[in-house]
Amino acid sequence: MPSLLIHTLLLCYSSLSRCSESKEYTLDVFAPHEVKFHSLDYRNVLHWKQHANSTNDQQYFVQWKVYGEKQWTNAKECHGISRLLCDLSKETSDPREWYYARVHAAHSGTQSPWVLSARFNPKWETSVSPPTMKLHVTEKGIVVRLKPPRSPHRRPNGSWISVSRLQRMSFTIHLMQSDVEEETFEMEGCAKQLLISDLSPGTTYCLTAESRLHLLDRRSTRSPRACITTL
Template sequence: MSIPVFLPTCALVRTMEGLAFYHQCALSAFLLCLLQTHPAQSLASPVLQEEITPKDLMFRSIDYKNVLHWKPGKGIYNGKAVYFVQHKIYGEKQWTNATHCLGITKMSCDLSQETSDRREFYYARVQAALSGVHSPWVLSQRFVPQWETFFSPPKVKLAAKERSILVHLRPPHSPYRRRKGGWISMKKLHKFNYRIYVSHGNITMEKHVFQGSVSKVLIVNLRPRMTYCVQAEATIELYSRTSKRSRKICISL
């Protein structure tokens, strides 16, 4: 809401004293107008900068989908600021704009393509803006995708055979595409091992470990007219990392 401003009346007079008064009067009117039209910048820019400054920058990465997240400032302006994101590789002097994350209102930015070298060291930074006032840039921690990404469990599909179950395993895909447009599977980037858990009721009966990039596994010597449930998880020995278990899928023989 605008603050009403009463401007001094500046009458033009012909004397030297009157001309000096006229100039002083006009300057006062200009300054009052400036104060009215730019109140945030004139009165509260440092306070507003502090209020809108983003905090708690963090990369979250699943299957190399690398998304930068942050929290808003501490003031009453939450949800009103816009954000600008830049990134760079460790050692570079210049920052690069994330062109799809300039002037955004959400508090996250997908930087998967900008951080696609899994072994590289990356940094990002975020700046907030509101009413022509810009916060300082806030820097993220160092981010190395291959060290920090988590892996999704494989997708599982079952087919019943005579006293056996055929388990189809499909690893998740990465955020990267082939030249023809298809998604690149995670098994092209890493060598996965699989653990398959077979249960009946609430009891886990067997755990099978399979080395290498298998896509089909046959679980044999099962009892007929029984219902079995299967879960799977993926492991990468190089990084000593294991995915969560897949959701439980059941089938009757």
């Protein structure tokens, strides 16, 4: 009789163990993966990938917190969403702080485990866009006006804050004639314009510009080519 009882208990334990493993597998099978921040011009967007076994009606929930804090905060704009990204620019706007984010999936009343991002700091990890360039020709040469890329943040009066206000940056201007690069010019991010003089009259020059963040020496792609003919 005792051996029968032990055998019965072992069968029950084995059954419960299989059920537990099956439930855990079911939860993990639709959990998001590759949860990571992508930042451009301080627009900090959390991205993740959908599991291959996920369903189209699956929903995602995002939370974030400052590094060192215990409490997680719900991302209000990313509660029960179907898209695979969440803009956390407002929540992660302090360049002095490090942040974490996490996301889980829900389907038919079942939730996957939370999946955590790597630690993120916008100042150290953001990339930068090329500046907006405008050209004007005078008798002295070509006047180049550059406008730094803007961040998603605003001042109290509603005006946009440029990336150059958030960290030190500069620009490199490339001067070309007949598709041959002739000269490059450096311009500080706080400068308004640059005069390129000593050019051949009646000649068409083309210019591109790129931004540079001095922290970690990050550079943007080049801006679209703009051409102008000297007087």
